Structures are given as C-alpha cells and as structure tokens.
Amino acid sequence: MSKSEDSIKSLKVLVVDDQIEIRTMLRGMLSELGITQIFEAADGKEAMVFTDNAMDMIDVVICDWNMPKLSGIDLLRQMRSVYPDVPFLMITGRSDVESVSMAKASGVTAYIRKPFSPAHLEVKLRVIKSKMDSKHIA
Amino acid sequence: MLKIRNHQDFHVYNLWKIVHNKWASRQNDTLGEVLNSLEMALVYFNPDGTLKTANCRACELIPQLSGRQEERSGDCHNCKVADLCQNNEKPIKTFNELIAYVFDNSLDVAEQSGLFLESENTDATIFREIIKLSNEKFYLVRAVPQKNKETIVELTDISAIKSRADYLFKLGHQNKILTEAVQTIRKGIFIAENKTQEKEFLFVNQAMDHLLQMDCQDYIGKPVFEFFEAAFQGEYEQIKDVLAGKNTKNQIWHIVQDKQGNTVWLELTMFHSGQNGHLLIGFVSDETQNKLQENRLLQTQKLEAIGHMAGGISHDFNNILAIIEGYARIAKTTWKKGEDISPHLDKIYQATQRGSGLTRQLLTFGKHRVSEDKVIDLCRHVEDVKNLLIPLLGVNVKLDMKLEEGNHYIKGTPDIITQIVMNLSINARDAMQDKGTITIEVLSQYREDKENGFLLRIADTGCGMSQEIMERMFDPFFTTKEQGKGTGLGLSMVYGLVQQMKGDMLVDSEVGQGTTFSIWFPESEAPVQEEDNKPDLSQDQFLYNKTVLLAEDEPDLLEIMKGTLEEFGMNVLTSLNGNQALEVQDEYDGKIDFLLTDMVMPEIGGIQLAELFHVVRPDTHIIFMSGYPVRGEISEVDLPDDVIFLAKPVSQENLKNVMEQVYLGKNVETPSGVVWE
Numbered sequence A: 001m002s003k004s005e006d007s008i009k010s011l012k013v014l015v016v017d018d019q020i021e022i023r024t025m026l027r028g029m030l031s032e033l034g035i036t037q038i039f040e041a042a043d044g045k046e047a048m049v050f051t052d053n054a055m056d057m058i059d060v061v062i063c064d065w066n067m068p069k070l071s072g073i074d075l076l077r078q079m080r081s082v083y084p085d086v087p088f089l090m091i092t093g094r095s096d097v098e099s100v101s102m103a104k105a106s107g108v109t110a111y112i113r114k115p116f117s118p119a120h121l122e123v124k125l126r127v128i129k130s131k132m133d134s135k136h137i138a
Numbered sequence B: 001m002l003k004i005r006n007h008q009d010f011h012v013y014n015l016w017k018i019v020h021n022k023w024a025s026r027q028n029d030t031l032g033e034v035l036n037s038l039e040m041a042l043v044y045f046n047p048d049g050t051l052k053t054a055n056c057r058a059c060e061l062i063p064q065l066s067g068r069q070e071e072r073s074g075d076c077h078n079c080k081v082a083d084l085c086q087n088n089e090k091p092i093k094t095f096n097e098l099i100a101y102v103f104d105n106s107l108d109v110a111e112q113s114g115l116f117l118e119s120e121n122t123d124a125t126i127f128r129e130i131i132k133l134s135n136e137k138f139y140l141v142r143a144v145p146q147k148n149k150e151t152i153v154e155l156t157d158i159s160a161i162k163s164r165a166d167y168l169f170k171l172g173h174q175n176k177i178l179t180e181a182v183q184t185i186r187k188g189i190f191i192a193e194n195k196t197q198e199k200e201f202l203f204v205n206q207a208m209d210h211l212l213q214m215d216c217q218d219y220i221g222k223p224v225f226e227f228f229e230a231a232f233q234g235e236y237e238q239i240k241d242v243l244a245g246k247n248t249k250n251q252i253w254h255i256v257q258d259k260q261g262n263t264v265w266l267e268l269t270m271f272h273s274g275q276n277g278h279l280l281i282g283f284v285s286d287e288t289q290n291k292l293q294e295n296r297l298l299q300t301q302k303l304e305a306i307g308h309m310a311g312g313i314s315h316d317f318n319n320i321l322a323i324i325e326g327y328a329r330i331a332k333t334t335w336k337k338g339e340d341i342s343p344h345l346d347k348i349y350q351a352t353q354r355g356s357g358l359t360r361q362l363l364t365f366g367k368h369r370v371s372e373d374k375v376i377d378l379c380r381h382v383e384d385v386k387n388l389l390i391p392l393l394g395v396n397v398k399l400d401m402k403l404e405e406g407n408h409y410i411k412g413t414p415d416i417i418t419q420i421v422m423n424l425s426i427n428a429r430d431a432m433q434d435k436g437t438i439t440i441e442v443l444s445q446y447r448e449d450k451e452n453g454f455l456l457r458i459a460d461t462g463c464g465m466s467q468e469i470m471e472r473m474f475d476p477f478f479t480t481k482e483q484g485k486g487t488g489l490g491l492s493m494v495y496g497l498v499q500q501m502k503g504d505m506l507v508d509s510e511v512g513q514g515t516t517f518s519i520w521f522p523e524s525e526a527p528v529q530e531e532d533n534k535p536d537l538s539q540d541q542f543l544y545n546k547t548v549l550l551a552e553d554e555p556d557l558l559e560i561m562k563g564t565l566e567e568f569g570m571n572v573l574t575s576l577n578g579n580q581a582l583e584v585q586d587e588y589d590g591k592i593d594f595l596l597t598d599m600v601m602p603e604i605g606g607i608q609l610a611e612l613f614h615v616v617r618p619d620t621h622i623i624f625m626s627g628y629p630v631r632g633e634i635s636e637v638d639l640p641d642d643v644i645f646l647a648k649p650v651s652q653e654n655l656k657n658v659m660e661q662v663y664l665g666k667n668v669e670t671p672s673g674v675v676w677e
Helices: A020-032 A044-057 A072-082 A097-106 A118-134 B012-025 B030-037 B056-065 B081-087 B095-105 B159-184 B206-212 B224-231 B233-243 B288-336 B342-363 B378-393 B414-431 B467-472 B490-500 B555-567 B578-587 B606-616 B652-663
Strands: A012-016 A037-041 A060-064 A088-092 A110-113 B041-045 B051-054 B127-132 B138-145 B151-157 B188-194 B199-204 B252-257 B263-273 B279-286 B375-377 B397-403 B409-411 B436-445 B453-460 B504-510 B514-522 B547-551 B571-575 B594-598 B621-626 B644-647
Touching (some): A012 A020, A020 A118, A037 A044, A044 A060, A060 A072, A072 A088, A072 A097, A088 A097, A097 A110, A110 A118, A118 B578, A118 B606, B030 B056, B041 B056, B041 B095, B051 B056, B056 B151, B095 B127, B095 B151, B206 B263, B206 B279, B224 B233, B233 B252, B233 B263, B263 B288, B288 B342, B288 B378, B342 B414, B375 B378, B378 B397, B378 B414, B378 B436, B378 B453, B409 B514, B414 B436, B414 B514, B490 B504, B547 B555, B547 B578, B555 B571, B578 B594, B578 B606, B594 B606, B594 B652, B606 B621, B621 B652, B644 B652
Parallel strands (some): A012 A037, A012 A060, A088 A110, B547 B571, B594 B621, B621 B644
Antiparallel strands (some): B041 B151, B138 B151, B188 B199, B188 B279, B263 B279, B436 B453, B453 B514, B504 B514
C-alpha cells in the first residue's frame, strides 16, 4: 500500500502518425501524464527503421490506423513478426464492429477511438501497463 | 626680607631659623600668619637660586623630601628645624637641588592617571610635577617665576585628589570593559529610565538590532512604549500587562522570520530595578534552539505515550483473543459431542466485532462523532456485554446484573454500549485485584431538571480513587495501571462517548470503599421498526445478477469480499491494483454496476482510479473502502464529502445496505455508527 509510485510515467513511447498535428497533440497529452520519453515517426516505414535500430528504447507503440504508405494494421503485423510482445495501442476513427474485431484479431494490445481525452489515453496506457506487468500481452 | 650674604655656605637650617625667627618675631604680621597657616608649602628662591624664605609647612615638608618617614606637625616655633636638617643626608639648599629632587621623584605620565596637569594653563609656570614621597603621599610641585627673577615653589598635598582620580580612572576603565561585554553579548539588552511622565529608552545594545532586525538605537531618548509598539507589535498588550504587574508570568514570546525565512523564537523578559524601580531592564534572547529541543522532547514523550498505548492495546486485543480462543475450544469439544456449536460461533463473531470496534475507535480517537440515528435498547445491549465480560473477569469476580424490566430506548449503537460497559468493568476488575463484586444496573430515571432518561450504573468494591486520581482520570493517556496494562484511553474514551450521546456521567469514589460510575442517557422514542429484522441476504433482488468490480491489493481480503458479494448473487470481477482494474473493465464488454475500491493501492490509489473510471464508464457506482481515515486531520488522503465511503472492516450487512441504497440512488447514511470526520 505504501508503493504509490506511478509507473506509467517511466514508459518510453513511440508515436506513429503521418499528421504532425496529431503527433504534437499526442506528445502534449503524454507529457501531461508525466511521460518524458516520447519518440515520433511520420509513417510506418520510419517506425520500422526506428524499432529495428532502437527497440530497447521503446516500451509502447501508439499508432494511427490510417496512414498513407503503410497502414497501422500493416505496421502492427510487420512489427509483431519481429517483436511479438511489443505493446501496441491503435488509434482508430472507426467504431464499427468489423474494424474492432479486425484490430483485436490482429493482436493490438489496446485500441482507442477518436476523439479521445487525456484521461482516455491514460486509461489505455494503464491497461497496457497492467498487461505488461502481468506479462499476458496480446 | 631676609638677606643672605653668602648663600654657598649658608645652610638651609640657618635659613629656616631666620625665617622662623623673623615670622615669629612679627606675630602681628598678618601676611606671615596667612602664609604659615597654608596647607600648601611655599618656598621662595632668590634669582641666583638660593633660598630666600619659606613658610611653616615648607619647613616641615622640605626635610621629608630626602626620605624621612616621620611627619612633623605642630607649631613651627617648637619644631627643631636644625635637628631635622642635620639628620638629612642631603639637605636641599638651592632651587637646582629642589628641581633635581623633584625630577628624581616625579611620577611618569602613566601614573599621573589623567590628573589635571595637562589642562592647566602652563604659560607662567617653569614646571609642574607630581612627586611621590616615600610615605606614599603625593605632592604637586609647581614653580612660578616672579617678575623680579625670584621663584616661588609651591608644594601641595594632592594625595586625596590623586586617589580619587585613580578611582575614577579605574571606574572608567571598568565601565569601558562592561560596555564592551554588553555590546558583544548575543542577548539583547535594553534599559529604560523613569522620566517625568513615563519611561524613556536609555540604552540598547547592538544585539537587539540584530535580533529584532531593526535600528533600536533610534529609540534612545524616546518613550519606551514607542519602542515596544514598533518592535513587539503583536505582544504589545501583553507587555503592558506585564509592566502593569497584571501578568505575573514575565515571559513574552515574539516570533519572527529571519532573512533565510526560518522561524526564530525570541523571548522577552523584563524587570524593574534601581531605587523605587525607576529602571526597567529588559532582555531579549533567541530561544529557537531551546524551542526545537523542547519540540523534540515532546515528540519523544509522544512516542513514549504511543509505546504505552501499544502495550495497552495489545492487552485489550489479547482479551479479545482470549475470548475467541476460549469459545473456539468450547466449540470444538461441543462439536465432537455432535451438538450445535453455532452459539459459540456467535460469541466468536461478537468478539471479532469488538476487535474491529476497538481499531475504529483508536483511529478516530478524539475525532469521532456518534451517529444518533439508530435507536437501541440499552438493557438488551448491556446484557449482551455480559457474555463477553464473564471470561474476562475471572472466577473470583462476581458480576451482578440488575436490569430493569421494560424498554429502554436510547440513541446510539451497540458498539458504543459495549465499549462503555467493557471499559468500566475492566477498570473495576483491576481496581479489585481480581476479587470482589461488580454491580451493573440499568434503571429509569426521571429528573425534573432534565428530560427523561436511563441510568447505567457500574459499581465495584475495589480500592477506590484518591482526589488526585479523580481529577485526572479522564485525561487521555493517564493511567494508574502498570506499564503495558492500560492505555490511559479507556475512561477518556468513555467520557467522549457519553458526551456525544448527550449523556451525563457522575463518579463516586472513596479510597478503600470502591467506585461507582453513573451514566445517564436521554430517553429516545421507540424505533419505527426493530433493527433486528434482517432481510435474507441471499434473496436480494436489487443486487442479484449485478456486476461489481473489486479493487483491493490485499489478496486474502479480496477473496473474502468476493465471497461476500457472490453471496449477494452478484457477478464479481477482481483486480489487485488500479491499473488492473482498468484493464479488467477494458476487457469486459458488459455493464459494470459497481466499482468497490480500496483507497490505498500500488500504482494508482482509489481516488485516481475512480476519476479515470468515471471517464470511461460514467454509469458505474463507485464506493470507496479503507482501513484508514479518509477525511479530517489524521487522514492522509482527502476524500470529497459527497463520495461514498466504507470504513474497514466492512460488515456484510453494511456493505449490502450501502450498495442497495447507492443503486437506488438514495442518500447514503454511513451505517457503521461512527463516521470519519
């Protein structure tokens, strides 16, 4: 009970989105949650290059579903083939059952629907942290 | 005037003779009389330096100059000048000889100790010296030239002046040292003196400027109250009282911040001094270190008190454990015989209730307030305590219960009645050294001055209390029991509880005769329904099939609560911390009706969890639980007033009541009888 240290602050996060505005917004929200180690990639390819070189520098990938070169779902599949355990938070604008089940089937750790508040993001990060702690990352 | 023809051969004693004869023969010569009666010795020298004449005092003194100890007195006519001078080894005959003598015997400048020499007009003087004779006398020798080239030498005894001057010089020196000491001391000192109307600021040392961080010197010469007003604004009234003699405790605290922002404790003490107390002397000292040490000491004492208390509590808990152990043993034997053991289990259950009541009381000690909504029957609950008491009192203590027939409704909780009766009975037992009779009575009392009520009387035949003990018996931590046996909280708790129930308490005790506690409770209206009508928990319709998410970091407690909630027919989700609770709700697709969360957990605590939970599932009812106080002074977290909170340990009944009321959107009344303030 005395352990009140908030562990999500120490998470190292890679933000993948083609729109700089979204990346900036995410960076702002993450900073607000006390997260300091935030990295950015402008598309799936950049993200793959980053993870290939510095996988030990990230704990969580936050990625948009819709990206021009390599979609979020493609990036997830590619990444999972190399790093089957990497926690992956998918941002989606779609809330139809089909997309959700597709995302689930592809193995995202958690997904978050647009629009979302910092509190929503915090909940999802805590869900991911809880899964990381109990080591049953999907 | 005398004429000395050959001064070379002329012995001085001859001269004296001539002088004497001359002056003596001319007794009517007024000038001669005057000169002879002078205390000052006068010698007149010719222009060539030979002696011309001298007065009587000179005749007496000159011979001494060369070292004769004895002093001559009396009339000059009778003194044998010739003899005296003959005995002189080197009689003074000329001015030069006198000068030589004077310079041989003159004091150095340092020894002159600030005598008036320097200040005197020296224009006309040839020399002026102070000489010290062998008889410790000091003389001022002054030679004054005359217009006719003759010289008058005067020798004045200045011993008295010299000693006075020496004294003043020493005094000045001492004063300088004292002033320096007063100025270098770290304590602030000031002196005020009675002037025409009020006291005027006379002196202040440098330390005062430093301590008060102001220029105190500016107030010198001003009325002392002007200074007090400026320097001790907050304590001005207090100072006035002290000076007027109204306040005998001559100690005024003045708290300031130093340049670093630290708190500095200054102590001001003052007293009147001098004749008729015309002086006011004040001291200001920095007592910060002492204060800090005092606080540290208090802390130590507090820890000591807690240590004693821990001893007492363990004693109380051991009593409870003894009950549980005893009834568990009895139950085992009974069970082996194939008989019903549920009455024994009930006793064990009651004892655990008392245990949880004890911790609750401890945590809220001094801060609790009784919920007066519940109406209970005093007699029934006093009787209930009997069963708990018997194993505690031992075989030699007889318990006599005289409970009046009929209903005795009062506002309160069974828990409180148990506390009161147990505390007083255990005190009674200890007062009797395990032998005697405790009488517990409940009777109706109708008083004219007050509303109707009931009297709970607990009397023993023990050692009784002295006046001193009775005066202090309600003080927290005061105990006469040996270390580790009493908390010193029992009576103080009883007193607090009785007060909260708007009751009265009377103590009657005599040493050796025993003690009687009489507690009066106001009568309450009969309850609308008997509180004992417990609904069957398993057939609950509100909670049945509802989903509850439980967040509790203590795995055993989580299991127990899960079982309890499942007994209500609920669907229970569990989590061991806040993050996990969020994960569980994230995975769970259905509706979650309740979140039941502990306050203090790893990762995130209950409050933060509730905030986030509300964002993602705004429909969920949230209930907090904790073993710690969550509001008020002793709380580590501050729970908003409008949230629903349950103090641990949570009874099944309370939990169900609260959940039902929350579900139905009712205002929840804290059901435990004691709420956290």
